[in-house]
Amino acid sequence: MKDESHFGESGRALRPVPLFITGPSEGFPALAPAAAEDKYARAKQDTRPMLLRSRWRWRVGLAVAVVWVASAGMIGTVQAQLPSPETAGGVEYVTGGFGSDMSTAFKQAQSDYPLALTFAAADEDGGSRPYIAEVRVVIRDKEGGVVMEVPSAGPYFLARLSPGSYTVEATYMGETQTREVAVKEGGSAQEVVTWRRP
Numbered sequence: 724m725k726d727e728s729h730f731g732e733s734g735r736a737l738r739p740v741p742l743f744i745t746g747p748s749e750g751f752p753a754l755a756p757a758a759a760e761d762k763y764a765r766a767k768q769d770t771r772p773m774l775l776r777s778r779w780r781w782r783v784g785l786a787v788a789v790v791w792v793a794s795a796g797m798i799g800t801v802q803a804q805l806p807s808p809e810t811a812g813g814v815e816y817v818t819g820g821f822g823s824d825m826s827t828a829f830k831q832a833q834s835d836y837p838l839a840l841t842f843a844a845a846d847e848d849g850g851s852r853p854y855i856a857e858v859r860v861v862i863r864d865k866e867g868g869v870v871m872e873v874p875s876a877g878p879y880f881l882a883r884l885s886p887g888s889y890t891v892e893a894t895y896m897g898e899t900q901t902r903e904v905a906v907k908e909g910g911s912a913q914e915v916v917t918w919r920r921p
Contacts, residue, residue, distance in 0.1 A: 805832055805881075812871040814862075820854065820879035829879035836881035837906045838862075839913040842893065843878060844920045852917060854878030859894040891916075 805828050808817045817836075820829040833839040840860070843852040858875040865888045875893075884906045891902040893916045904912040 804828060806876075809873075811873045812869070814871050814882055814884060816871070816873065816880065816882040818873075818875045818880045819877035821856070821877050825877075826854075826879075829877075829881070832881060833879075833913060834911050837884045837886070837911060838880075838882040838889070838891075838904060839911055840875075840880040840882075840891065840893070841878055841913075841915045842875060842880070842895065842917075843915065844895070844918045846920055855895060855918070857895070858916075859892075861892040861894075863890045863892070865889070 805817050805825075806819045808815045810816070817832075820826050842855050842858045844855045845852045854877070856875060856877050858880075859872075860875055860880055861872045862870045862882070862884070864870050867890075870884070870889065871882070886906050886908045889904050889906060891904055891914065893900050893902070895918050898918055900916050900918070902914050902916065904914060906912050
C-alpha cells in the first residue's frame, strides 16, 4: 500500500517544496527593522516628556534656591544698614546701635569714621557694662569753640570730623566725662566712655 500523502490527484508523486528561512536583512523580515525603528521612536517620544519634566523641575528647584540665597543675602544687608546720617555744625554723624544686627553694623563701620564713640554704664564693681543712650555729646575744637552738640540715640556715635585735635564732652544722667582725641587723616579715633551706676 502506497502512502497517498505524497501523491496528487493524478497519482503523480508530489515534489517537496523547499522552505528557505532568510535572515533579518533578506526577504519578508525586511519589515522588522522598520517596525523596530518605529517602536524605538515611540519609546523615545514616550520618555522625552519625562526627561523634559525632570529637567524643568531641576531648573525650577535651582532657580528657587538661587532666589532664596539672594533674598537671604539682601535681608542680611538690610538688617546691617546704619541709620540715615544727620548733620550738625556741618559735620555728618550717625548714632544708634541697639539690637544685635545694628550693633554689628556700627562696629563694622567704626573704622570708616574719623571719630567713633561708645557709651556704656557699669555697676559699682565693674561687673556689667550695658550699653546706654540719651548721652549729650559736645565736641569742641582746640580753641574751645563748639563744633557740634547733639544727643546720642544709642550706644554708638560716629562722626566725620576733619583732622585735628578735639575735646569730647559726654554727659549722662548729669555726669560729664571729657576725652581729648586726635583725629588723623585716614585714621579713626575710637573712645569708650563708661559711667558708674549706683
